Amino acid sequence: MYTAADLRKGLKITIDNEPYIITHFDFAKPGKGQALYRTRMKNMISGLTMDRTYRSGETFEPAHLEDRRMQYLYQEDDHCVFMDTETFEQIHISEAAMGDAKNYLIDNLMVDVLIFREKAIGVDVPNFVNLRVTQTDPWVKGDTSGSDSKPATVETGYVLRVPPFIEEGELITIDTRTGDYSTRVKE
Structure with a gap:
């Protein structure tokens, strides 16, 4: 578990059973009362951003994400098909979840697929x-x-x-x- 004091830019946490990444962080200590932690977070599935303020002592569940090295195989309708080169398991990822990565996919390109609770939510292509x-x-x-x-x-x-x-x-x-x-x- 994370506490509000652990919040920082780039930290990945789970809110309402969805993964979020903190994109902006600000700490404020008013003269009286508890410290405030202002954050801007991006939902890693939908891409929506939200601003939230937390008080010291609040706790958060870490977002348990896994990176799997996979090979891009082909396009099927509005999904891209990837294969784990060790287990030969294939997964389908929607173009919407791919973001800009779909612009750079060529056959057999090795990418990192981001997995959250056994569901593929994004792809990192090489730089x-x-x-x-x-x-x-x-x-x-x-x-x-x-x-x-x-x-x-x-x-x-x-x-x-x-x-x-x-x-x-x-x-x-x-x-x-x-x-x-x-x-x-x-x-």
Whole structure:
């Protein structure tokens, strides 16, 4: 059990049988009375945020989360299918629970699947992934009137801005934390 004094940014707790992560934390000690702990929390299943204030002495149950290393297999309707490479167990995760991670999934990509009470609630992809550009406008050499980037679509359907020298068919590295182009991969 955690107490209010244990609260801090990044702590994962269970409220009403759902996991929450504290995204903002503030401690206040008024002149009289008990200390106050103001928090902003994000529901790790629905993504909704809420603000709550707690007094010293209140207790919380830790969110028992498990990370399982799994391999992305394929898309089935509005779910993604992952396989545990040790037990060969397969699980389905809805696209809604995936968040932005669905933009970077390619066959056989190893990811960390977050499990809460035997239910998959999210996916952590690697910080950088290599994806092939499937569509982008050609760059006209000497064209200095345009901007320093152009839209490009990668093999997963994700659209991002890339430098003008990137062409269709090239492999690029994308930073999954920001969704931005990182570098061109030498093949």
